[in-house]
Amino acid sequence: MADYLVKCCRCRNKHLESERVKKPSNKYGCYGNELVCPRCACTTYYRIEEIKEPQEQNL
Ligand SMILES: [Zn+2]
Numbered sequence: 508m509a510d511y512l513v514k515c516c517r518c519r520n521k522h523l524e525s526e527r528v529k530k531p532s533n534k535y536g537c538y539g540n541e542l543v544c545p546r547c548a549c550t551t552y553y554r555i556e557e558i559k560e561p562q563e564q565n566l
Contacts (some may be wrong), residue, residue, distance in 0.1 A: 510558040517549035523558065 511524040527542035534541070543550050 511554045512556050512558055513552045513554050515544040515549055515554065516551040518544065518547040520544060520546045521533060521555070522546075527552075542546070 510532045512521065513524050513527070514521050514557050522545060524542070526545055528548070529540045530548070532539055532541045541550055542551060
């Protein structure tokens with residue numbers, strides 16, 4: 508699965524999307540999990556770039 512380098516909109520902490528912390532939320536009246544910043548717990552972030560696994564090229 509592709510991972511993304513993301514940046515928190517609040518504390519501007521750069522981290523991987525897979526490093527974000529799952530936090531229960533009941534937004535919109537239903538329960539679920541949302542991913543929050545591991546440093547400041549902000550829910551807003553944006554993706555900077557996709558982290559691709561290195562691929563060997565056999566030519
Ligand atoms: Zn943050």
